[in-house]
Amino acid sequence: MASLAARRTVSEASAAQRRPHDHAVQFYDDDDFLSASVATFVGAGLANGQAVVIIATEEHREAFRRALLRRGLDVDAACSSGQMVLRDARETLAAFLIDGTPDWELFQTQVGGLVAKAASRSKGEVRAYGEMVDLLWTDGRPQEAIVLEQFWNDLRGIHSFTLLCAYGMGNFSREADGPDFHKVCGLHSRALPAESYPREADLDVQLAEVSRLQQRARALEHEIERRKQAEEELRKSREELERQNKDLLRTVRFSEMFVGILGHDLRNPLSAITTAASLLMRRAETDKVARPATRILSSAGRMARMIDQLLDFTRIRLGQGLPLARSANDLAEVCQTAADELDGDPRRIELHASGDTAGAWDGDRLLQLVSNLVGNALAHGARTAPVAVTVDGKRLEEVTLTVENAGAIPPEMLHVIFEPFRSGKDRKEDQSSGLGLGLYISHEIVLAHSGSIEVRSTQEEGTRFTVRLPRG
Incomplete structure (x- = not known):
């Protein structure tokens, strides 16, 4: 394998012999624009009897063929005579890669041999088009693409040909792509802008466009x-x-x-x-x-x-959760015990139970839950109506507890009702803790039992807390 220093010597020795713009790069956004540009470059060579080498993807080769046919060129005859040589870019690239990196000796053999063979049938200098560098860049390997560009330059010190490369502008859409973009431009004798640049306009229009681009770049x-x-x-x-x-x-x-x-x-x-x-x-x-x-x-x-x-x-x-001691309990009996403890309130507590109200729960925690809900209803509900406690055990998988009272919770409190330190109006007869923790802890007790609790409250229907407890 030739050393890097040897390749540099070849490149430097050939630099003085190169004519202006014998290695150009075409940037493009649209494939149709690329096809037209390549057809112009290749078509001029074919018309002058020069040999042409195209190394492109299958899709682009077909597009170039159609563009040349539209220009009246006999593509099939050129291919049959060997004046135009078509090669697949991906296959040709793979032929000179070692561990994903371009190898100079293999490149010289594969691509250099292709150019030399074409030169033997050419009336003048060979024209070559290649987009293997674009494939490498699109694959996320820009440094390998830059090495390949240097190989092309070194090869022109050995063989006489003009070269056109192409890159999709989408490869350089990030701010971080700027240094590599400038490096690519520096490896070519001419950089041709993408289709958005008005190349057919007169000099004044082009200068104005350059000024606008400079302003946009500065901005x-x-x-x-x-x-x-x-x-x-x-x-x-x-x-x-x-x-x-x-x-x-x-x-x-x-x-x-x-x-x-x-x-x-x-x-x-x-x-x-x-x-x-x-x-x-x-x-x-x-x-x-x-x-x-x-x-x-x-x-x-x-x-x-x-x-x-x-x-x-x-x-x-502190993340410790509420400890539970599950055992066989009857939710209706727990509610009756809570009602008896709160019997000192002048209003009646109406208790209704139906179905199987038993389950595997922590009895003390359930008593705490019911006492909080009923005490909250007594403390904050309307004094003119009783508090209704209903236990429904008709469902096989769960038991439902509802606590209802007249009066409504302010709408702005409903979405934070189960948060800590959210107490209602202060009353001397308040049966709750007075700290605003009752509903918060009730909510946590229900969650610890894998249940759910919700509240609905309107001025017309009053307030209803609904607890659903799996039987455990």
């Missing part, structure tokens, strides 16, 4: 620079936002852990208060003692529920 350069600056600013903003998000996440996690620790530590003094109040109520001999003791117990129970919800909230937010 594009400025736009690219502006976008680079915008991308850099966006990158810095993204990094700052990520930093702030990490800081915020650490703060939120710390706050949630603090709330959990605080809730856990409040249990001990609350337990002491509850025990003392219970003992005081049992030993009370007058209402003056019993009534405050009862109020203390009621407040302690409410505080205990708040602490439980804070601990549940912390588990959920």
